[in-house]
Amino acid sequence: MxxxxxxxxxxxxxxxxxxxxxxxxxxxxxxxxxxxxxxxxxxxxxxxxxxxxxxxxxxxxxxxxxxxxxxxxxxxxxxxxxxxxxxxxxxxxxxxxxxxxxxxxxxxxxxxxxxxxxxxxxxxxxxxxxxxxxxxxxxxxxxxxxxxxxxxxxxxxxxxxxxxxxxxxxxxxxxxxxxxxxxxxxxxxxxxxxxxxxxxxxxxxxxxxxxxxxxxARELAVVISGAADAVGRLCIGRTVLQTRAIGTLSSVTVTGDADEALLADARRAGVQVAPASLQQLVAAYGAPAGNAEEQTAPQPTRTTQQKEAAAA
Incomplete structure (x- = not known):
């Protein structure tokens, strides 16, 4: 380009x-x-x-x-x-x-x-x-x-x-x-x-x-929402960018897209999975360190330039 x-x-x-x-x-x-x-x-x-x-x-x-x-x-x-x-x-x-x-x-x-x-x-x-x-x-x-x-x-x-x-x-x-x-x-x-x-x-x-x-950007992260216990189990082994909780409900942003395995697990657990909106991506990746709503500080994603260099 x-x-x-x-x-x-x-x-x-x-x-x-x-x-x-x-x-x-x-x-x-x-x-x-x-x-x-x-x-x-x-x-x-x-x-x-x-x-x-x-x-x-x-x-x-x-x-x-x-x-x-x-x-x-x-x-x-x-x-x-x-x-x-x-x-x-x-x-x-x-x-x-x-x-x-x-x-x-x-x-x-x-x-x-x-x-x-x-x-x-x-x-x-x-x-x-x-x-x-x-x-x-x-x-x-x-x-x-x-x-x-x-x-x-x-x-x-x-x-x-x-x-x-x-x-x-x-x-x-x-x-x-x-x-x-x-x-x-x-x-x-x-x-x-x-x-x-x-x-x-x-x-x-x-x-x-x-x-x-x-x-x-639409493939960078998904948001898993529902009962906190079920959401927590579904997030095991995934990189958590941000967690928000209200009572017994939680909404967790994790890296990656909504593949078939994740969607199937979500259906069985009775929780919702949706691609992160741009607003949610900015909240997760752009939040300052120490934000109380963050569970894990987001790690920088690979940029377009890094991807081009890796492919060269």
Whole structure:
């Protein structure tokens, strides 16, 4: 696969703190990749490096074949959207929309107008008086209307209600279909955004825990639910990622897929077996160490790059 984003053994330290620890993953050109993990897992740090706003302490980050840091030709092809954008005090929406095309050669006024209408962004109110949701809406307009070859969204819809988020998803998918580009999206709203993603990367404490395509992710783990004693017996010999219990019932996430032997054992035991949802995978593989709901700390799964190396 041709990688639009290629992160190679990247470590980023700040003094004695390690934000990223030997992180490697690739995002194929023209794909939508979800970047997940708990707060502090390293998502914003790796996005800042991809955007050229920061550089690795060691390792290499390539975007469209070049190192983005202090490389304007590459940075100009990246749109990085996060929730801390600031504007001059007198700016209204019209000022932002007037200047944005100067930094986005592929700017689409049509997409911008569609989003402004869908989000109902006030035209004459100074942006400094916008709510958090309205600020997020402006940021999304800039990100999607830019049609940048590489677009990064870091928690883009803080403060947006479900209707506005639906506008975002609909316009993203529709315009992506017309003008494919590479999109890396970090979000905690996993269940409602799951259908967007071609690929999944989960970070845990600055390291890659999962890196695979969406179909492979469906085979990483299953959830066994039912009477705690029966579930416990069925989990013997299996790698447990996470356990949740309510009274005499438990729900246990274990590695592997739902093969015929497991399904047969589950039927005999009177318990339920289902593939882990993306939300459950992120909870299991991305949970910080010491989470009270974890029975066993998840071990990193093999990444796509490791599988390719093993097959070579």
């Amino acid at each position: 041709t990688a639009a984003i290629d992160i190679r053994a990247v470590t980023r330290t700040y003094g004695h703190a390690t934000a990223l620890d030997d992180v490697s993953f690739r995002v194929p050109e023209g794909s939508i990749c979800g970047l997940f993990g708990s707060n502090g897992a390293g998502k914003t740090t790796v996005m800042s490096i991809i955007a050229g706003h920061d550089r690795p302490s060691s390792g290499e980050a390539l975007v469209l074949g070049d190192t983005p840091f202090e490389h304007e030709p590459t940075v100009s092809r990246i749109s990085f959207i996060r929730d801390n954008q600031r504007y001059p005090d007198n700016y209204q929406l019209k000022h932002v929309l007037r200047i944005a095309p100067e930094f986005a050669p592929d700017w689409s006024a049509e997409v911008a107008a569609e989003l402004v209408e869908g989000f109902r962004i006030p035209a004459k109110t100074p942006i400094k008086k916008f709510s958090r949701g309205q600020m997020s809406a402006v940021a999304i307009v800039l990100g999607l209307a830019s049609r940048a070859p590489v677009t990064l969204f870091d928690e883009p819809y803080l403060g947006l209600d479900v209707g506005a988020r639906t506008v975002f998803y609909d316009v993203l998918l529709r315009d992506y279909g017309r003008h494919p580009r590479t999109i890396l999206l970090s979000t905690h709203l996993i269940d409602e955004s799951e259908s967007l993603f071609d690929r999944v990367v989960i970070l845990n404490a600055g390291r890659v825990a999962v890196d695979c395509d969406r179909d492979e």
